[in-house]
Amino acid sequence: MTYPSRAVPGLILICFTLLLPTSARADDFQEARRLFQQGSYPQALERVDAVLVKQPKDARARFLRGLIFTEQSRFPEAIRVFTALTEDYPELPEPYNNLAVIYASQGQDEKARQALEMAIRTHPTYATAHENLGDIYAKMARQAYDKALQLDASNASAKAKLALVKELFSTRASVVAPVKGTIPEPPVPSPAVVAAGPVSPVVSAPAGATPPPAKPEAPAAAAASPPPKAGEASRSKEPADPQAEVLRALDQWVKAWSSGDANAYLGAYAPGFKPPGGQNRTEWERSRRERVVKGKRIAVQALSPKVTFAGPEEAVVTFRQSYQSDTLKTIGSKRLVMVRSAGRWLIQREELGR
């Protein structure tokens, strides 16, 4: 029995102009981040250390330093960095989450659980921490079942793979693109802050080995028509309207998910869909089938969807996803890249929790 591994969200590459009072330091930090993304960890560390010499309290630099240590499997150092962050910024959930990821990777489930509970205490709607916590509980449950049923104990030692958060303030309205001159809201963590204004199409840079997502050509095309409310999409009377078609596809996907119709749900994904986190398709489908099941009380809603076209056969849909089950309630931003294939709009790429 292998533990279903969690989809690791793609690297989040939106620039935060936050906490960057001087452009020199900003440059150093950006460079460190770029090096980190390239996998040049020693060089990235050097840069980050340079930033920290000047600004030892810089939360983002310290966070990045923790990420570098994590990627280098220098876990004791990573734990020290993230722990110090939780002490200095107890209101930030991300360091707790990443501490949990490291603890879980070392089989210290109870510590991982405690860290995730802390993340959620500060941010009750933090989806990543919730999902990670769910995985930790499921894993601890599995261990108890193994003992109950005397199953092979080697299963019990499998490590839970949790999602590492690669950006500080990832709980914030992080889909807001870095528009020049725009100063993002201050990083006062508050539950479930979601971008209030119109959401611009997201421009993502390549993340590691992941192919770049479709790049919308004309941001102005976003929200060209008033966005219909969730649930209204399928009632559109204009079948020829590609935007209505996309929204209808979105609506069907949401309904399939909510009703636990795994076949319809999985049928909404394009053949070329790349599961997040480099999971293979079969693995991903299996893990989705475990979660999308009939009889489970799930309510998924796509709120305020906005459609942007990257071409006649490709669209980007962004919306606020509300997910509610017996045990979990989250609201977060979601972005779907959809492609038209044989007259149907199918999901090519899915990004969540940003």
Added chain:
Amino acid sequence: MRGVSLLAVFAVVGALNLDTLAMGPKLSPGSLAGKAGERRPEGAEGAIVGVFRLIAEDRVAAAHAELDRLLAVNPNFRLAQLVKGDLLLARAQPIHALGNAAGVPEERLNDLREEARARLLRQRGETPKDRLPRYLLKMAPQQRHAIVVDTSRSSLYVFENRDGVPHYVTDYYVTIGKNGTDKAREGDKKTPLGVYNVTGSLPVAKLGDFYGSGAFPISYPNEWDRRAGRNGHGIWLHGTPRDTYSRPPRASDGCVVLTNEDLEALSRRLQLGATPVIISGGVDWVAESDLSRVRSSLEETVEAWRRDWESRDTGRYLRHYAAGFSSGTMNLAQWAEQKRAVNAGKTWVKVKVGEVSMFLYPGAEPLAVVTFLQDYQSNNLGNVMRKRQYWMRDGDAWKIAYEGAV
């Protein structure tokens, strides 16, 4: 997500409630809360039932803590591990029943569900405070304890002999045969029903780990079993292998299996060759006054039999014997002939009967097992022996269906 969803948690206890409906009166979480806790507050079973109660009351954190305490002491208590798994999983996803482990044979989950059900059922039982199993008519003075097993409740009850009157002491969860009860044949994996006694103790050193902390063979097949053509052997009270705290309610090859701690506690009360073990498919609990009525009628009859024997009037003596009598070697005609021949040579006979025990035999037919020390003296012969008689109710009268030395 705040704690565990109520619905999910009720699934654990709720599943048990629904299933136990078929087996008895409705068990609501409330009644579980009220009754279970009071009766058996201590012990591993008290703890696991306490956990169910806490879950029913939606005190999930307390249930967790209680489970952890229980598992610290009994890490091999599989049912507790299963419940722990459910409580944890309920925080990750909705759960619908007791035991949500995916990808394991349903049979193994069912074993643990059965154990949960059996242990809950036990806790709902009548408190045997002012009532007694109808079998325990009279304990012999040397019998310090009597054991009654109710297979329908997965329970073994211990009674203490206080001046011949049994008093409830404690009870334990037991596992019985895979194929149930009413053993008839060698290898049928059933537990016998009847009146037996502990015959010996097998040294732990000679036993495999499978039998846990000890084994006490009982006297199956007894005289009545052999008369009915029942066979097989090796029915024991024994313990549990080290890798598990307890076993499912029906899992043995016919033995009565206890947890090791329970067997150890029980073994201190067992007297080899003396302690009665009565195994029933469903115990009737009656008031002591009902017991004493039956006891008196049987005592009077046995006394009449003794006097009639002393009278050397063979006809009076033989009226106590049933038409279907057998001594194992003689039928009624042969027995009568022998008694007439013996009595012809007697000028006097003195019979003393002591250390009498009387137990009703489990089952529909009214049958009593009377065992006593018989001191027989006559003009030409005397002996002392332990004797057993099976008295069968024939209309208003008790008649002897079997008689023989023990």
